[in-house]
Amino acid sequence: MRIAVAGGTGLTGTHVVEIARRRGHEAIPLSRHGGVDLVSGAGLPQALVGADTIIDVSNVNSMKTDxxxxxxxxxxxxxxxxxxxxxxxxxxxxxxxxxxxxxxxYYAGKLSQERAIEASAVPWTILRSTQFHEFAALMYEIARAGPLHAAPRARIQPIAVREVAEHLVTLAESGPGGRVSELAGPREESLAAMVRAYARAIGHRGWMPEVSLPGALGRAQRNGALLPAPGATLGTQTFAEWLDALPDR
Ligand SMILES: NC(=O)c1ccc[n+]([C@@H]2O[C@H](COP(=O)([O-])OP(=O)(O)OC[C@H]3O[C@@H](n4cnc5c(N)ncnc54)[C@H](OP(=O)(O)O)[C@@H]3O)[C@@H](O)[C@H]2O)c1
Structure with missing residues (x-):
């Protein structure tokens, strides 16, 4: 199968491309670096010639709705x-x-993505996953004021990005499935504990106050609205195992 991987050079996309190739597919990464701009459309028609399937793992890192x-x-x-x-x-x-x-x-953009797909004539599959284990590292970098790093309160059920990528390639092989069952990690974790554990693992020794993130997202994170629904498919690697597997620093 010829699979175009939108965002194929990113965190998830790199795994998707590697796994698809290992399973015998032709995987074409689409990114601005490779001459395709998904937003302007430049280079897209040429990159999709002969493609059977698109796996979209492109991303914009912004909390701004627009x-x-x-x-x-x-x-x-x-x-x-x-x-x-x-x-x-x-x-x-x-x-x-x-x-x-x-x-x-950010979440408004993800919902607009889902709505555009549901309205399309192209057969589709939408997979919702929980945050990746790497979310702890992202929060460590973002939730800070100068040298002071904070530990944001949230209930999450993080998953290994590699397992998400494996699942996406399996979905490509299975054909259009509409909305498929959510994918989550093996157990619920405290984000504050994850961020502190990550900080310790990379040598941070300072005090890290626990904080509540503001706004609707902060509330949803604290009240469990971002946890998977019952019946979700669960991955196997725990956050602690992911942390243990980090390269020595
Ligand atoms: N991280 C999480 O915890 C998590 C959880 C659930 C779902 N997801 C979803 O997973 C997806 C992938 O996230 P990620 O963290 O793996 O992404 P990422 O590492 O930020 O990579 C983003 C990719 O998109 C490409 N890209 C960005 N703008 C582009 C443009 N205008 N045209 C073409 N390519 C563009 C980037 O390449 P260039 O910069 O070269 O263009 C890169 O390959 C996202 O849709 C996200 O919502 C993430």
């Missing part, structure tokens, strides 16, 4: 229309558990 909606809705519509013209028969998108639980910021 930036997130404009990226995810715009890139998705471009992929769907260029894909339809190129004969793509399966569009797969990775979105996020709780995409409809928070109506602003």
């Amino acid at each position: 930036v997130s909606v404009s990226f995810f809705a715009g890139a998705t519509r471009n992929m769907l229309s260029s894909g339809q013209r190129a004969g793509v028969t399966h569009h797969i998108a990775l979105t996020i558990v709780g995409a409809d639980a928070v109506s602003e910021g």
Whole structure:
């Protein structure tokens, strides 16, 4: 199968490309670095020639509603229309558990992505996953004021990105499935404890106060709205195992 991997050079996309190739597929990474802009559409029709399937793991790192909606809705519509013209028969998108639980910021973009796909004539699969274990590292970097790093309160059920990528390639092999069961890690964790454990693992020795993140996202994170629904498919690698496997620093 010829699979175009939108965002194929990113955290998830690198694994998807490697796994798809290992399973005998032709995987074509799409990224600006490789000459394809999903938002303007530049280079997209050429990159999709001969593709059967698109796996979309592209991303914009913004908490601003307008930036997130404009990226995810715009890139998705471009992929769907260029894909339809190129004969793509399966569009797969990775979105996020709780995409409809928070109506602003990054999550608004993920919901606009899902709606664009549902309205499309191209057969599709939408997979929602929980945050990756790497979310602890991201929070360590973001939740800080100068040298003081904070530990944000949240209930999450993090998963290994490698397991998400394996699942996406299996979904490509299975054909269009609509909304498939959510994917989450093996158990619920405290984000504050994860961020502190990550900080210790990379040699941070300072005091880290526990904080509540503001706004609708902070509330949803604390009250469990971003946890998977019953019946979710569960991965196997725990956060502690991911931490143990980090390269020595
Ligand atoms: N991280 C999590 O915890 C988590 C949890 C659940 C779901 N997800 C979803 O997983 C997906 C992948 O996230 P990630 O963290 O793996 O992404 P990432 O590491 O930030 O990678 C983003 C990819 O998108 C490409 N890209 C960005 N803008 C582009 C544009 N205009 N045109 C073409 N390519 C563009 C980037 O390449 P260039 O910069 O070269 O263009 C890169 O390959 C996202 O949709 C996210 O919502 C993430």
